[in-house]
Amino acid sequence: MRTLDDLDVKGRRVLVRADLNVPLDGETITDDGRIRASVPTIRTLLDRGAKVVVCAHLGRPKGRVNPEFSLRPVARRLGELLGQDVAFAADVVGDSARGTVDALQDGEVALLENLRYEPGEESKDDAERGAFAHKLAGLAELYVGDGFGAVHRKHASVYDVPRLLPHAAGGLVEAEVAVLRRLTEDTERPYVVVLGGAKVSDKLGVIANLLTKVDRLLVGGGMAYTFLKAQGHEVGRSLLQEDQLDQVRGFLDDAERRGVEIVLPVDVLAAVTFAADAEHDVVAATAIPADREGLDIGPKTRELFAAKLADARTVFWNGPMGVFEFDAFSGGTRAVAEALLARTGDGGAFTVVGGGDSAAAVRRLELPEDGFSHISTGGGASLEYLEGKTLPGLAALED
16 A cells, blocks of 8 residues: 655645544534544645645535535634645535635645535446546545545545545555554454444444454443343343344354353443433343333443453454443443553553544543544444455555
8 A cells, every 4th residue: 555655746736535524513513533633644745745635525415515514614623733724615526626726836735625515426326426536536636545434435535536546545544554454463462342332233244253353342332232132131221123132142152152252231320211311220231120221331340341451452442331422321431441541551552442432432531542552533444344344445545
């Protein structure tokens, strides 16, 4: 895979596919982590005298212009982080984009409007997607893929454009791939994976593949209740995927055959309703009342999970342990994060926070981001890589 060092960018227009898909409250960015992660590659190109054209998506406007998903607030924040103006194009490949790009001088940067305003970006029709890719590629002379959070998508800006221009991986993608290789090749043991989040179905492939690689699998969050139900326990009104019970029983049997330890909650915070101020009690994970739902792992489980992480040399964590957005149900996620922090420092472990809600939780709970070995910018991409899938964006960059 070529890197920035392989490109002569001075005086040339470089199209950078970044991942700037940040959460917005109106026009206020509530978590700028992905923008900050994109800055080093953009800054490197600017310092080398490139004319940088950044493209990215935001949300799911479904091929239509929708002001709710405009990247204009992102352009302002990117400019603040870069310490220079970011020209903003009001469209993607139209008159505004062409005019904005043509006006760039060496060492200047522009951001195009939301890629997903264009139907061709996400089209499953190769011809439609290719036609849009040709227009996008026409804005530049070189391409840098740095949007790791989108490399598992076969989209025009990720898959087709790098096939039309001389290309390289940006620093962010290069770093993410190095981390994932470390998680899948010659991994230091014990290797422990912590999975949470809402649904087992979102992680079927990765669980199946990880059972061939890890020593321990800790399961929390909403998905834990399907595991508990598969063991024959009642879970009240907790999140449950009945259609996945047979699959989960298969995972439990496979883990036993392979000698992989699957660790489930032993207690939970069971609430009367799904609300930030819901009345709740700590109950055994095997005795959740019929009228309650589990919203976080309990104190004994927090201690158990920390103990199961205490000797780990490699840890991958994806998915919160509870509804961390509610303060009352954020303790389990904090406990896992703090256990990883303890292993990272003097513990000498390699700890990876696998993007998505896990990364958002670290920032929301105001934990030190540099206390982990790595925080990924792409939860979905990380999981698909660990599942063993070919990621279209990475394949295009490797050609």
